[in-house]
Amino acid sequence: MRVLTFDIEEWFHLLDFEDTKTQNQWDGFEVRIHENVDRILSILEEYDTKATFFIIGWIAKKYPEVVKKIAEKYQIGCHTMNHQLVWQQSPKEFEDDVESCLKLLEDLTGKKVECFRAPGFSIRESETWAFEIMAKLGITTDCSIFSGKHAHGGMPSFKHQHPVLISYAGITLKEFPINFKHILGKNIIFSGGGYFRLFPYWLIKHWTKESDNYLLTYLHPRDLDVDQPILENLQLLRRFKSYVGIGNAENKLKKWLTDFSFTDIQSASEVIDWNNTICVEL
Ligand SMILES: [Zn+2]
16 A cells, blocks of 8 residues: 655744744744645645645644645644654653644544654654553554654664554554665655655656555655745755755656555555554554
């Protein structure tokens, strides 16, 4: 199965960058979310594809119409209220953050929100407490685990690259981990973000075929936005990672949707035999 997901945030919601870290700073930037979400929705419409949208509460609060428009046809997930790294939060801060985001999304859509993705795969071995909080708040399905080292987190001890049950402190969640290719000593997540933009389509296509039984994607509105402003003060490598390949990304996504079928988390979850799926103790 191939699962298509989008993290709905603004072009300036980069993690761990001083110039764009807090809400006070966000209000000063150009608003691009409307046209960027419309672009994604029209692509999904054109290719008749389902997808799950992990939305930041800050976006939902400021632009409720964006969430309502997405929720008319697509599954909504929670991407936290304020897009902070989980390992920089206390359990109490994480709980308040996720709880307020869920309430906002559920009030806006009238539907229960059961899926979650942490910003930047920032649940590490030392933040497994986050799963207990998720379960307490009614989340049944998590998409936050990256089973390797990542710039903002990652969980190298987690060895699974396909959906499994995870168990922690007596609770159980369904986990859709992000998968990657191990190339030249690096774990490359070619199914989203910078690496999706960087690599040529023929290589993405090749790796997608190789990952035939499971692929979880993660794209952002900014990945497809050729007209977004460039953030100053980013270090050279960060600048490269943030803006490489944007010009061709929409075209690449359309080819991907032509060559392969994708679905959302809900539909993927329905076809998994969870009773016969291994349960990983964290
Ligand atoms: Zn994010």
